[in-house]
Amino acid sequence: MPLQVGLTHYLFISAILFALGIFGVATRRNAIMVLMGIELILNSANINFIAFSRYGALNLDGQVIAIFVIILAASEAVIALAIVLNIYKMMNTVNIDEVDKLKE
Amino acid sequence: MQLFDIVFYIFALITVVSGFVVVFSKNIVYSAFSLLFTFFGVAGLYVLLNADFLAVTQLLIYVGGILILLLFGVMLTSKVINVQMKTGTLQTFPAVILVAGLAGVLCGVFYITDWKRATLPELKSTAPKLGEMLMTTYLLPFEVASVVLLVALVGAAMIARRERPVGSEKSKVKS
Numbered sequence: 001m002p003l004q005v006g007l008t009h010y011l012f013i014s015a016i017l018f019a020l021g022i023f024g025v026a027t028r029r030n031a032i033m034v035l036m037g038i039e040l041i042l043n044s045a046n047i048n049f050i051a052f053s054r055y056g057a058l059n060l061d062g063q064v065i066a067i068f069v070i071i072l073a074a075s076e077a078v079i080a081l082a083i084v085l086n087i088y089k090m091m092n093t094v095n096i097d098e099v100d101k102l103k104e
Numbered sequence: 105m106q107l108f109d110i111v112f113y114i115f116a117l118i119t120v121v122s123g124f125v126v127v128f129s130k131n132i133v134y135s136a137f138s139l140l141f142t143f144f145g146v147a148g149l150y151v152l153l154n155a156d157f158l159a160v161t162q163l164l165i166y167v168g169g170i171l172i173l174l175l176f177g178v179m180l181t182s183k184v185i186n187v188q189m190k191t192g193t194l195q196t197f198p199a200v201i202l203v204a205g206l207a208g209v210l211c212g213v214f215y216i217t218d219w220k221r222a223t224l225p226e227l228k229s230t231a232p233k234l235g236e237m238l239m240t241t242y243l244l245p246f247e248v249a250s251v252v253l254l255v256a257l258v259g260a261a262m263i264a265r266r267e268r269p270v271g272s273e274k275s276k277v278k279s
Contacts, residue, residue: 054155
């Protein structure tokens, strides 16, 4: 690995963040922790986009795509939290392995 | 080693270490707060990648918006009085193996692949160019994104404040 910071370094960071996010989504029981894992995954995707816009052939388009990713992440977090709060009101738990009913 | 590289390694360390804390911490409040440092480190990486507008957007939306929202979710759904902030994990051991393998494969692919390189021309500020692109090439996705945000806003308010049918025993919680 060359010591000079280049494209590969950013890709490694994003790979590590992606793996951590997958781990969080897969193992945590709390629904809000799952949301945090999803945010980590989206951040790693964004790092990839912007790294390729800087070092790869994906000019400023990469940054515009990253803006759209941030927009969608915001709306996803809002909707998911509303659903989680609703689940908590109905079933008194946010552990996703205990939420096994589709209706009351 | 130049100053650029040192700053990169500092931000990368912040990002990765606090990412580990987010995932492995038992206390969900610690996870939420170290997520702040992860977002901060990612914003620093954006600055190093010549994406100043994206860095500010990251701080405003992620740290100022999404993280606060997640903290609200934590506070509203954890039984603070009973000190039930701890969250359990499932199937940790197989997940560690699988995820380590995934990270290894990804890093290997990233390292082996011969990426097509083209350096972005140095810009003083990316914001004017980004605004121009949003208003020309990406006009349709931009408008669709605004509609998506509106729908998310209305939908979240609808879902979170749904009225319960009168007469059910839980109807006293209706707002």
